[in-house]
Structures are given as structure tokens and as C-alpha cells.
Amino acid sequence: MTFRKYLVLASVTLCASIGDSLLSRGMKQVGNISLSHLHDLILAVLNPSVALGILLLLGFFASYMTALSWADLTYVLPATSLGYVLLTLIAKFYLHEQVTTSRWIGVLLISAGVGFVTQGPALTQPPHEEFKTASAGKRP
């Protein structure tokens, strides 16, 4: 893993968490959408928060596609889940919100999960590649 690749993973994390927050705020401003007025769902993209959220989610999509081109799905998803931790830290230290013990345990679990997955290889090697690597390792 190179520094550039870690930057791509950081971009996935930041764009997703900030984009989701903006979408949430925008949809609360738009209000409830009923099944009989589904066209309201399309008009919702005109809300500035929803529009900015969509822009950030496009940034997320570009970096997510880049990450998936050189890493497994089961590596990228847990490795980019630090956004949840980031949002909790912002809530505690920037917004001065009350963060309960169970939330701190959640933060610890996610951080440990990210630590677990990033210790291993990012990509599953095809079986013949693994065999070649193993054979090369056995040579004196």
C-alpha cells in the first residue's frame, strides 16, 4: 500500500460521511415524501444541502471506484468505516454533544475492525499467483 492509496481511502471516508450528513439535513428540510407523490423525490435534489451532498457523494464514488480497482471489497468497506468514528469525535469535541459509553465502545469496535483489516493484504491473489509466491519463498 502506497501513500497515494491511503489518500484515496481517506477521500472515500471523508466524502461519504460529510455527504451523508448533508443529505440527511436536506431531506429533513424537504419533509416527508409519500408514495403518491414520488415526483417530490426527484425535486428534492433542488435543495442546496441535498445538491451539495450529491456533489460530495460523486467525489466518494470516484475515489471508491479507484479503491475497488486495486483492493478487495471486503478490504475497502471496513477500511473506510472510520467516517463513523470521525462523526462521533466531531460531535464530542466540536459540537460538544454528550457521547454515551456505548457510543465510545462503538468507536473502539470500529477502530479495532479497521485495524484488523488493514493489517492484512488489500487484494486476494489468484490461486496460481499464490502458488508462485509460495514456491519462490521456499527456494534457498
Place this chain on the structure above:
Amino acid sequence: MKQAYAWSAIAAIVLASTTGDVLLSRAMKQVGDVGELWRQSGLWTVIGRMLRNPSFLLGVLAMTAAFYSLLFGLSWGDVSLIAPASASLTFVTNAIAAKIFLHERVDHRRWMAALMVAGGVVLLAA
């Protein structure tokens, strides 16, 4: 009734985003390392390869379905229920789907990571 809508939206988000993730992951492995390809052949080659890949197009379609399910769900339920419930379930379903359809080596380390992150997300919403 609101709860029923919210949980229907969660089920739709999980199903659509897992399908989308698996299809997009398959497509991007077929496209190749985006950074290297960009340096060698330029951005348009990367975009062209992605847009000509059927898995990519189907994946985007599934992700669009997941996105609109999320918008629908957020308008009915609390973000504190919709976002963590769909995210944590998606971590687990993605691990299962990646093992079955992408033949990824989901070893103990990756299972632990998926379950820990899924559990952590649930606790954050508690």
C-alpha cells in the same frame, strides 16, 4: 406504518447496495488499476473502459436504487435508525456476497473486521 416504511426502505437499501457493491467491484477489477491506467492511457480511456463494462452499468443502476431507497427512508424514519441499520447489515451481506460471487478470501481477520464494524455502527446509534 412509519416503522414499516422505514424497515422496508432498510431492506431495499441493503439488497440494492450489496448488489451494486459486488457488481462495481467486479467491474473495476476488469477495468484494472485506475491510477496506472490513467498514467499510461489517460483519463478518457479509464472512463471509456468503465462505461463499456456491463457490470459497471448494472452496478450504477443498483446503487441508484439504493440511493433513492435511502432518500425515501430518510424522509420517513430517523437518520439514527436508517443509516446505521442499513450500513451495519450491508457490511455483513457484502462479506457473504464477496465470498460467494467475487471469490474473495474472506478470512477470520476480514470476518472479524466486518462484524466489529457492523457492531460498532449499531452501538453508535444506541
